[in-house]
Amino acid sequence: MSTSSAQIPMMEAVEDRRLFATFVVTTAADSGAGSLRDAITKANKSSDADVIKFNIGSGLKTITPTSALPMLKYAVTIDGTTQPGYKGKPLIEIRGDKTSGDGIRVGGGNSTIKGLIINRFSGNGIILVNKGGNVVRGNWIGLNNAGTAAAKNGQKGIVVSINNNTIGGTGANDRNVVSGNGSGGIQMWSSASTGNTVLGNYVGTDWTGEKAIGNVRNGIANDGAPYNTIGGTSAAAKNVVAGNTHDGIIVSGAGSKGIKVIGNYVGTNAAGTKAIANGMYGIEISRDGNVVQNNLVSGNKYSGIVLWLSSAYNNKVIGNKVGTDKNGTYAIANQWKGIEVTNGAKDNTIGGTATADRNVISGNKQNGVNVYQGSNNKFYNNYVGVGANGTTKIANGGDGHRLIQTTGVLISGGIVGYNAGYGIHNGTSTNTKVTGVKLIDDALYNIKLT
Numbered sequence: 001m002s003t004s005s006a007q008i009p010m011m012e013a014v015e016d017r018r019l020f021a022t023f024v025v026t027t028a029a030d031s032g033a034g035s036l037r038d039a040i041t042k043a044n045k046s047s048d049a050d051v052i053k054f055n056i057g058s059g060l061k062t063i064t065p066t067s068a069l070p071m072l073k074y075a076v077t078i079d080g081t082t083q084p085g086y087k088g089k090p091l092i093e094i095r096g097d098k099t100s101g102d103g104i105r106v107g108g109g110n111s112t113i114k115g116l117i118i119n120r121f122s123g124n125g126i127i128l129v130n131k132g133g134n135v136v137r138g139n140w141i142g143l144n145n146a147g148t149a150a151a152k153n154g155q156k157g158i159v160v161s162i163n164n165n166t167i168g169g170t171g172a173n174d175r176n177v178v179s180g181n182g183s184g185g186i187q188m189w190s191s192a193s194t195g196n197t198v199l200g201n202y203v204g205t206d207w208t209g210e211k212a213i214g215n216v217r218n219g220i221a222n223d224g225a226p227y228n229t230i231g232g233t234s235a236a237a238k239n240v241v242a243g244n245t246h247d248g249i250i251v252s253g254a255g256s257k258g259i260k261v262i263g264n265y266v267g268t269n270a271a272g273t274k275a276i277a278n279g280m281y282g283i284e285i286s287r288d289g290n291v292v293q294n295n296l297v298s299g300n301k302y303s304g305i306v307l308w309l310s311s312a313y314n315n316k317v318i319g320n321k322v323g324t325d326k327n328g329t330y331a332i333a334n335q336w337k338g339i340e341v342t343n344g345a346k347d348n349t350i351g352g353t354a355t356a357d358r359n360v361i362s363g364n365k366q367n368g369v370n371v372y373q374g375s376n377n378k379f380y381n382n383y384v385g386v387g388a389n390g391t392t393k394i395a396n397g398g399d400g401h402r403l404i405q406t407t408g409v410l411i412s413g414g415i416v417g418y419n420a421g422y423g424i425h426n427g428t429s430t431n432t433k434v435t436g437v438k439l440i441d442d443a444l445y446n447i448k449l450t
Contacts, residue, residue: 020048028061036063036094038130040070049075049110054092060085060145062093068101069094074108074366080115081138081173089207090138093145096121096153103153106134109162115173119151124159125181131267132163132195137174140207142181142215150180156331157181157203157215160188160196160225168200170236176201178215186213187242191255193225199232202270204278206241209270212243212277219244219266224253230293231262235320239264242276243300248300250284257289265326267334272326275299275333281306282322282334285315294319297342298332303340308372310344317350321388323363325397328388333365338364338384338396342372351380351414358382358414362394367402368419371429374406381413385423385442393418400442403429410435417441422448 023042026034036052037043041049043050047382054061061083066413072078094116094223096103102123104113109131116124117140124196125141128134140147141157157178158167168176178185185203188196202209203219206265217416219241220230230249231239241264248266251259265272266282275298282297282304288311297304297320304322307315321328322338338361350369361368368384383390384400399421403409407430416423417440424439424447426432432449439446 005073022051026053044073047074051077054136058084064095071105071107075110077112085380090117108256122154124155125153125157127159134165143177144351154182156184158186164195167198179213183213184217185219187221188225196228199237209262214243218247220249220253224255227258229260230262245279245286247281248278256287259290261292264295266297288313292317300334303336304334306340307345308343312345313347315348318357322361328360332366334397337370338368346374351382364398367398368372368396369401372404378410384416399425
């Protein structure tokens with residue numbers, strides 16, 4: 001009797017696959033069974049999302065590679081918080097002074113690096129490349145294993161050159177402390193580095209957020225990378241960016257647009273009560289279409305916020321406190337100006353029509369606002385020389401607004417008062433319009449038009 005093909009049982013080929021594996025690091029040795037190198041090598045053999053945990057006795061342990069660790073080829077979680085004794089401070093130190101190059105290289109995407117101390121590498125502490133969707137949280141990068149002094153990586157702490165990564169977080173143990181590194185803290189670099197969020201980190205301080213351990217050069221740099229967010233709307237999302245030798249936060253390089261710098265403390269301690277100065281500007285923007293919102297930018301050695309060059313246009317600076325404490329009640333002076341719009345910056349908006357858009361620009365050593373060259377910059381409803389309540393005297397050391405060789409400035413609404421110079425000093429500028437501003441008790445005259 002014949003049998004039709006429909007009645008013949010069909011056998012499917014069985015895929016060669018396995019569930020994700022967990023590899024446990026049981027020794028601080030650089031190689032061999034149970035080592036971190038061995039765990040990464042094994043994880044690189046399969047595309048499954050493997051997990052690397054630690055069980056090296058208990059307490060702080062140091063791993064000292066003698067050659068570069070393998071790049072992570074696939075999705076992997078390296079979880080230092082699994083080391084016995086972990087209570088919020090990292091206990092697994094990866095020390096790079098016996099090798100060269102970068103510390104942890106993440107190339108497979110969708111990976112998580114957490115709970116590690118990464119220091120003394122000649123290159124970068126962590127670098128994210130090739131594929132995005134990674135999470136880096138709860139690490140100390142560039143610090144010693146006590147979190148109290150620099151143990152620098154020679155280049156950046158973290159370099160992000162791919163998309164959709166999260167650096168930090170809002171949870172108690174999500175914060176990265178990225179400090180003491182030889183060429184900057186966190187850098188988002190290139191047009192591929194988009195859709196990233198950097199939040200809840202300490203950049204340039206010790207692990208407590210109270211002492212400067214500056215990164216050489218900038219704290220957080222966005223260089224040619226579009227549509228990233230630095231900070232966030234909740235209090236827990238703020239980055240504390242302080243003590244760095246150059247700028248706190250810099251947005252530069254062609255293509256850096258759509259950057260949101262929100263809710264950070266730049267130039268102060270984590271409490272927002274005293275200065276931990278960045279060595280140059282607090283926030284520097286030289287590109288277009290970015291937002292600087294609800295930040296505390298105080299205590300810096302140069303000016304608080306600077307928009308500069310003709311490439312800085314269509315930016316919004318709203319809701320910030322510049323030169324005061326976090327509540328806008330007393331001065332934590334930026335040593336130069338509060339806000340500078342300079343060297344051709346144009347078509348920017350500082351303040352806004354909503355109460356929440358008001359900037360408090362007070363307590364700075366020189367002018368509150370300085371506008372030099374450029375055109376059509378607009379200032380709405382800001383408090384300049386007074387506290388957030390609109391009455392407390394927190395004078396700027398120079399003029400409230402100083403306008404030099406610029407055109408088309410609009411100053412509308414708000415309060416300007418108690419400054420050591422003029423409230424509004426229009427020097428060699430044209431087409432200036434002042435409307436609806438409450439001017440009170442500036443040391444010289446409220447308005448000087450020249």
